[in-house]
Amino acid sequence: MGLTQALFFTFAALALASALSVVFTRHTVWAAYLFVAHLLCLAVLYACLSAPLVAVLQVMVYGGAVMVLFIFAIMILDASVLGRLDWRQEALQAGLSLALGLGLAGLLFYVLDRHAPALALANPVSASADLGRGNVAALGRMLYTQYLLPFEVISVLLVVAAVGILVMAKRKLED
């Protein structure tokens, strides 16, 4: 087992564990920290999957920007631990969520387990030279050629988001 693989499996385990912890921890701030950890684990996984640019973006966008937003939101809303419900209710809700999660996971695994191994034969695409360490330029080229339309639409989407945030955040003062 090479170093990459060792890293991959270690951080895969960590990613899953932190994901579960986010769900089960009771404190909002702790959940946020665990979520950051989860996101950073994913960044490591991306790096191992020969996607260094995505890994860096993951750290910057998610680990940085998104988490800052979350922390701000936590501060504004002054979130603390929510009161406990009646234990029966809590158990019922946990049970239902667990059942739904397991059901979904079970089905996804059922589909993937039976069919993913066969993918290798499905698409005999040879590994492209673009992949690997020097793929930033290639990725940029793709964004501006093949994926230009969604790229442009996303710029519209960002404007929509900006206007939306303005409406949601500011209007109150105006009236």
Added chain:
Amino acid sequence: MNGVISMNNLPGIYPDLVVLLGAFAVLALELLWPQKGSKTRVLYVSMAVLGLGLLGLGARSWGMPQEVFPGFLRVDGLSGMAKFILLGIGILTLAAGKSGSRNLGLDHAEYYALLLFALFGMMQLCGSVNFLGTFVDLETFSLAMYVLAGFNKRLAGNREAALKYFLPGAFAAAFFLFGLALVFGATGSVRYQDFVTAWQSPALREAQRALMLAGLGLMLAAFAFKVGLVPFHFWVPDVYEGASTPVSAFLSAGAKVAGMVALLRLVGLVADPLDFFQAGPSSYALGRVLLLLSVLTMMVGNLAALRQKSVKRMLAYSSVAHSGYALVGLVAVLGGHSPDGASALMAYVLVYVLMNFAAFGLVAALEAGWPQALLGRPPMLEDFNGLGFAKPVFGAALALAMFSMAGLPPTAGFTAKFFLFKSAVEAGQVGLVVVAVLNSVLSAAYYLRLVVHLYMRPAAREAGLPLFEGWGAWMTVFCALLLLFWGLLPQSLINLSQAATMGIWH
């Protein structure tokens, strides 16, 4: 070069561009005309933008199907008709909100800009032939819609509506994205064309097919959420009731058109009528899913609507039920080899939009005249008491829309249902049609209830709650006349939808 913008192709999406530029222009106008009371002008500008879009649509976007952005965006009859409906929806939404926009706190440039942005996203979605493009378009219009649903934050209903629309919406987007990943895993591409090629390839293996179907299923769930299919429908009544009336009308009509067109394209991937038998039994599984969703949606929507006292909530459940009817067309697409299923679906969607705006228009007109104290209270059936006599023209128009929703001749509601059911029977879906007809019998009970309030109850508070005879009310009349016209002379409706769905998959 693959996918590079060629200026020659841009006129193909002229209406989309007009709407997009219009949205930016409206935002700029906020700076030019900052004073209060100038917002009516902004509304007229928005309407002009939509009108320009319609003009451009007439000039350029019909005719031969072509991929304006290869692998991403297609301009064909289906997208043409969808854009036609969407631009119409935009104009109707603006009309519905005109009188009451101050009352509802909607008279801000951002409202008009978001509306146009949402329309742009939907119009893009209707032509999208790429899963990633679909995802981005979906998110574009959804983000605008979330904000629109909660636009007036002073009203508790608006705030709750935004939450209940946003959380499941983001959830649905996540499912769509995972489905996209599965499809990418199965085919190595996210283009619709590659999906079809792989699906129809003789070398297709069961493993691949299963992944493709699972991915499609996850995306189906996302669109089922958008158009409000059971059990993805729970947000519908709450959001329609909570959001401002023009926004509710926009949500119900716009999201349904965009969602149904997208569903049609998705379902069409595995159900090319020409190659149906080649596609094999796996599309049968998708057909079963749609069948079940259709039956559940019709039953739940109609049964729950029976009990409603709030008009908007009743219309919400009715809109759920109508999604179920429309799905009958999709089942017909999958279950048979007649293209009538698709055209019947499109005709039904168009007629639904008209019925919906006829109803919401009068609700908005009613609210426009409300005193401040009543704001935020959902309009009840009692509020319509005796309206048929106080305002004969508007009352008659609303009654006609209700009869149309119940599927009675000679309204377009009957025409569209008839066309839909005919296509399904021809596709061999007799059982589904029996359920659908039974449901339309059932639905008469609650549509009739509104007519009873219009014509058979004395107006208790005639003076207290006047009907505002503004654009909203006249819009109801306009839609009702169109419903009557297409009930009596439906050929143009049929021709339109048939032309729109001719050869959409290749």
Added chain:
Amino acid sequence: MPIEFTLGLAAAIFSVGAAGVTFRRDPLVLFMCVEMMFNAANLALVGLSGYFGLLDGQTMVFLVLAVAAAEVAVGLAILIAIFRVRQDVDVDHVSELRG
């Protein structure tokens, strides 16, 4: 990296997120779980991208990151707008509309 493992991990995180969404009453944590689901899909895309040797997957993740970030921003704005006027932050308490 075996592709089955990557996809399986993605599916697992996705399901954990879905379960978390239905379980947590705290709107912020609930929303984090939604983001977790987005990330799971991204993981699958990146894994498949490397597996196929196609750059498309990574390009798509790039675009999805932008979309998701915008969504987070709008979402948090909506959540703040809703919960700032309330005494508590419990999603279950926003349930005036029903029936």
Added chain:
Amino acid sequence: MTSVYWVLFLPLAMALVNRLWGGKLTRAMSGVLSSLAVGLALLFSLYAFSRVADLPLSDQGSRQIFGTLYSWISVGGVNLGFSLLLDPLSALMASLVAGVGLLIHVYSIAYMGGEDEGEFSRYFAYLNFFVFSMLVLVMAGSFLVMFLGWELVGVSSYLLIGFYRGRESAVKAGVKAFLVNRVGDFGFLLGILALLVNYHTLDFPAILGNPGLLAGRGALATVVPLLLFAGAVGKSAQVPLHVWLPDAMEGPTPVSALMHAATMVAAGVFMVLRCHALFQASPAAMATVAWTGVATAFLAASIALVQTDIKRVLAYSTISQLGYMMLGAGVGAYTAAFFHLFTHAFFKSLLFLGAGSVMHAMGGELDMTRMGGLKARMPVTYWTFLAGALCLAGFPLTSGFFSKDEILRQALVSPGGSPWLWLAGTLTAVLTAVYAFRLVFKVFHGETRMEKDAWDHVHESPAAMTLPMVLLAAAALLAGLLGLPESWTRFQPFRDWMAPAFFDLPAGLMPAAQAAAQAVPDWALLLLASAIALGGLAFCWRVFARHSDLPSRLMESPAARGVHALLWNKYYFDEAYQAVFVDGFRGLCRLVWRFVDEGIIANLVDLAGSMAEAAGSTLTLLQTGYVRFYLGAFVLGVVLILAMLAGLI
């Protein structure tokens, strides 16, 4: 065809005028113009009638004028047009609708005179619209147009039944009528879709001229007629969907007259007759029609026996008579069934107008136990009402006598008939005679049971009301001449007129027992029918009028004296037994009404409604308002979809 367009256009135009400018028209203008519109429609339909008569009569189906107003939809090689069909059936029916409609319009001018102008013109708008809808249904040249008329009739009847919108019961009755009818429409629409898919058209000539196509499709040959019949069951108030009709009394009385005579309820029978070619391809469908008809006839007649509300008795009697018509249609006696529809239209509208006249005089009173002795104060109403009752009871030589007897005869001797059908029908005839005369005696004879000042106010109705009644009475009494028994005369105008429209039931089907039944001589049946009517009259006189001095005055009429002389002794000797039997039987009937009708059937209909309501409640309970619940349902939905796609479910 042009004349047909005018027939349809005039009432519609007047309905719109009344509705839109109603407030500006005076009462007289509104009423007279509306009547005029219907009158002109009558003239045009008579002209259409003559046009049909001018056509050469070569063989069956030759006398048809088929025209398409415009093409409605043309899709996938299927052309659906807004087509009209003029043939002996539709020409006669249209004239009947317009004729009865005209009389009722005239009558309404006086009857509704008390309403203010807005209400008055609203009433006439609805009434015109009702006539228009029925004419569309009748003139339809395809199932599509018929369905249009079918639903329009439903909507306009709903408007008219709920006309008195201040009254909660009226509103409820309107809604009930509409919804129960929709249940029948469910079958009708499915039947139409099935026909469309099989025939690729909905035009009557193409489908009805080729019943063999459907017959070659196995079970469809039975299923499709039964689906169509479901529509007729709803519209013609057959068991178990008859529950709406008694409640429909909540509308103004002239509306009831119109609805019970030639429009609305007759539509179901008309449709079955129109489609008889499809029905007779399937013995099972025919048998269903016949047995439903006879069951309805019997059940409704027994119920009518114990009612005290005049309009309610008349309503059940309508149901019962419609049952007879269905029986006729079910045994292949199409001409007889239509003839009964024809005569029934006269005498039943007459009876309703008479009831309206009584109500008018008594300030809305409907309970016959509080009447009596009205004969003296309202002679015209009395005599015309009596004429109607005689027809209803099948009194010899009246129109009802001939038409009902022909149906019963065919029930016995036709290839599709059976002795049991005949027996049940004959028993019903007995009941009919009893309740019809009971009504007359209770209302018009004996001492008045009214209070003094109310009695002083009783007066004959104005001429605008009595004139239609007199005309209808004449028509009701004389219409029988058009269809005298074949054994009496070769003068058969009705039969000859209808002959091109109806196919005969294939004779080969006849079982041996039927052949034997054919040996029963015609005169014996006629005699039996006469005996039943006369017996009923005598019996009622005995039971309901004995303690009054009116019978002696009645005895001055020679016919009544003859009847009395014929039956008097028999019932006199058996008085004690009769009392027990009658009381017992009345108890039984009351029981039937209480348990079967109110208890089971009405409850079944209500049950369906309340089940839907309950399901709705359960579903809205699911609408908890908790967004996490909604998200959970979302996941559940995804799991469901994935499982189905993976082939696990």
